[in-house]
Structures are given as C-alpha cells and as structure tokens.
Amino acid sequence: MNEHLPVDKTFKLFIGGAFPRSESGRTFAVRDAKGALLANASQASRKDLREAVRAARGAQESWAGRTAYNRGQILYRAAEMMEARRPEFVSVLRQIGVTPKAASKQVDQAIDRWVWYAGWADKTHHILGTVNPVAGPYFNFTFPEPTGVVGVMAPDEPALLGLVSRLAAVIVSGNTAVAVVEGPASLAAITLAEVLATSDLPGGVVNLLTGDKNELLPWMMGHLDINAVDLTGAPKDLDPTILEEAAVNVKRTVWGDSTAESPYAIADFLEMKTVWHPIGK
C-alpha cells in the first residue's frame, strides 16, 4: 500500500499540562460554515472543570514564585512556538471560516500579543505599584500581587487573538487560568494548547476546556477555589443569579476587551497589597 492514510487529530482538553478526554466521554461536532464536519471535540463536564481548577491551584504558587523576568521569557517562548507553527494556525482559522488575509493577520497579532505581554512581566510593579506619602515615620508601599486562580470565558471572536489576549493578561503576573472555549474557536484553542505544552510553561498554568459555556459557567461562578472570573467571552443575557454566586467567595469579576493590549488588562487580575515599614535610625 503506497497511499498515505490521513490521520486526523483528536481535539482533547488541556488540563495540568496533559491532554485528557473529558471524563464524561462526551464530544461535540465542530462544523465549518457550510456544515461540513471538521472535528469532534471533547465536551468538558463540571468534573473536568474541577480537575482543571485543582491543576491550576497546584501550579499557582510556584508560577507566581518565579521571577517576573522568567515568566516574561516563557511568554516570549510561546510566541516563538507559535511562529514556528504559523501555517497550522492560519489553516485552522481558515477552516473555521476566517478569510485568508484576516487569518494571516490574526495569527500575526496573536504572536505579537504574547511578545507584548511578555515585556510587561517585570514592569507592572513599577507602573501599578507606588510609594505612598503618609503622615508618620513610615515607608508605605503599595504593590500588585496575582489574584490566584482565574476562570476565563474565552471570546468566541476573534478565536485565536481573543484567547491569547485574555490568557496572556491573566497569567503574566503569576495567576493561573482555567479557560472555557466554545464552538469552532475550540479548534484554535486546542492548537494553542499544543504550543503552550512546548513553551516551558509549567503544567497547570493554563488549562483549556472546550464545551458549553452555559453548562460550565454556574459551576465556575460557584467554585470556592476560583479567585477571579473573566467574563469577557461569557454568553450574552446571563441570568443575574448566576453572577451573584461570585459574591460567595468575593470573586473578582472582569468584563474586558476581547483583544485587549493594555497594562490595565493585567491590573484587572491583580490585588494591591500595602505594606507599612517603620523608618528607624
């Protein structure tokens, strides 16, 4: 037999640096604009979400404990890996209906976004932190710290640039992320996961779940071990009682710009800590 039999990729979840199928065994069909089947992607369940949060929590302390410079290097490495697989990303975007020109541009922007946020890794303290003037013999500093584990509802559009922009802003400061991606954007997301898995990014810093946002969002909002939720790509017309769940453990809720390129997108996922230190002789 001379002819090569094509081997299609199985699109699985990305949890703790590994690519498991959903524990539920469910999949959903991803179709192109004309209705042709592109792939069967894993449909994450609430237990997959729980496992992803566990992985993210396990990775958070050591990720935040790395030097800012090192986190920047690793984000830059993600850009390098994406650049190397540029044609694949263009092809995935083309499959899910992005025009050739727009696909090419979006991949460029996504790569640039990693580099842009990588540069911020060791600069947020200077820009967002302060030395406060106080009426007493004290030094008074305010400086940013990562919030912890962040749940991300990834934007549907633009599939790749949106996810990269939100993820980079979340993780650059030392947070870890559990992102939920829905529909055709899932293919771009899991391809991105393959890049992240080879970018020196420790397992668990980014976890990607493909599936139904409406199914997973209530569990994410109620999860007591998630510290912030990025609702930028959340479904429209949400039941407000779902969002109220965030109050139970005082989650930070963020509605941002899906293609944000701003230090304030990083600041959205930071906590400010103020320290008093006596001035002695």
Add this chain to the structure above:
Amino acid sequence: MACITDKPLSLATSVDQVALEARAKSLTTRSIKTTSKRAALHLSIRCMDLTTLEGADTPGKVASLCQKATRPDPTNLDVPPVAAVCVYPEMVDYAVAATAGTGVKVASVAGAFPSGLSRLSIRLDDIADAVARGAHEIDIVLNRSAFLTGDYNLVMDEVAAAKEACGEAHLKVILETGELGGYDQIRRASMLSMHAGADFIKTSTGKIPKASTLPVVLCMAEAIRDHADATGEIIGLKAAGGIRTAKQAWHYLVVIGETLGTDWLTPDLFRLGASSLLNDVLQQLGKLDTGRYSGPDYVTVD
C-alpha cells in the same frame, strides 16, 4: 524462644497478581452518589487514624491535630470525630491530654519506627513506654530484615514479644509492603503477623514512596478472610500511606466491604491512616452541603 502456634498456618499459597490487580481495579468503578456518598465520607472519617509523624512535631502541633480529630469541622456537628490520632511516643502525653474524654483513641508508633532495626529489648521498651504514657494502640513495624532473610521464626517471635509488651493496648503490625517484594510475600507476612498475635495488620509506614495501593490492601484483606476462615480469629486492617483523596478512601471501603463483608467496616476492624485525607473529605462534604466546589482555603492548614 520459639513462637508456638497450633493453628493452621499456610505460607505456601501464591497470589495471582493479574487477577488480584484486575479485581482491585474493577472495585474502583462504582459510582457513589448523594446519601451513599455522605455515608461513605462519614465512615471514612470515623475509620481514620489522623496522623502526624514528623521530626518537626511539637506539643502544639499535636494539640491542634487532636482538636481537629475531635471535631473535624467545627461549623458542622454532624461530622463525626476520627477513630484515633497517630503520633510518635514522645508526643503521646500531649495527645492523651488533648483527647481525654472525647472517645478519640491515641495510637503511637513504637519499636524503632520506621525501620525496626534496633535491639529487640530497646524496641520492647519503646512499646512499653508508649503504653505507659497512655497509648491505646501501638503501631510497630515488621522486622523486614529478618523476613527477607527468611527467618520467619524470628519475625513471629518479635511480633509475639511486642504483643506481650503491649498489654491491654491493641497491636498493629506494619508490613511496609513496598519493601517486601511482591504479593506472595505480602500474604506471607500478613499470615505470620496474624498468627503471632497482631490485632491489626497495616500496609505501610508512609515513609517510603511505595505506599499503600488498592491491590495490596485487597491481598491483605484476602489473607485476613482466609485466616478468619481457618482459625475463627477476627483481625483488623489498616491502610496507610499515600491516601490523600476521598475517592481513594471509598475505594478502600468498597474493597473491604466486598472482601471481608460490611461487618469489617467499623473503626474496630478497619482504619485509614492519613494526614491530608481529612481535608479532602471535608471539602467533598462541603460540596455535598452547598452544591459548590470547595477549595483548600476552607479547611485548616495542618
């Protein structure tokens, strides 16, 4: 002194490794939900030996462990106390004081834990000392050196001597299964310990990476069952080391229930030795109560 036993002691039975592991695996596939899940979680707490065996243990740390043992979840009085706290002999005084009147027992490791390699008289003194301090249960290690040499008489003599030194206290014999080299050996060590007078046989010290596994516990449970059939003696089992999640805990409950019967699912005959397991069980109970997934922020840092 040779340990005399008139009960039938078979050391020749070999264990089918493939069947044992397949059987253990098949018992992990049960789905346990709602009220059964809550019952299993409560049972795993009631059968727990909450353990701290660190060189860095202090009276304060032991006192807070005992507090947690007595009332694992101070916000919910439905959560039962654990069976016992397990500490080093030097810490027994503090544990006895902190658990007085609560029904929580004090278990102490003794006998040159975790290696067991010091002079027998010293090991027996160690046991007697822990009992004198008020320990209700003594966890000793099997003399693996003698066992692996093939000196089974010495192994049994030492266990019998330890049992004598225990007096009223219950004796648990730790086989340290990860060092025995296979299921045949684990079964043999189980049989020797039971014949020599152990009240409980226990899997591991928790001090080596190869800790308790489900097939190992199944193997030991089958030995206990066969021993009970042959002699009528009811021996307990303690799984310890590497048990960190509630799911693992109820896998053990299922294996015990299926192998020895539900009569064995009491703190008198089954124990789970663990330090971090309790927090995971409490988080699972939290999920049952609130419908929200919990996290490590909502349990104590031990």
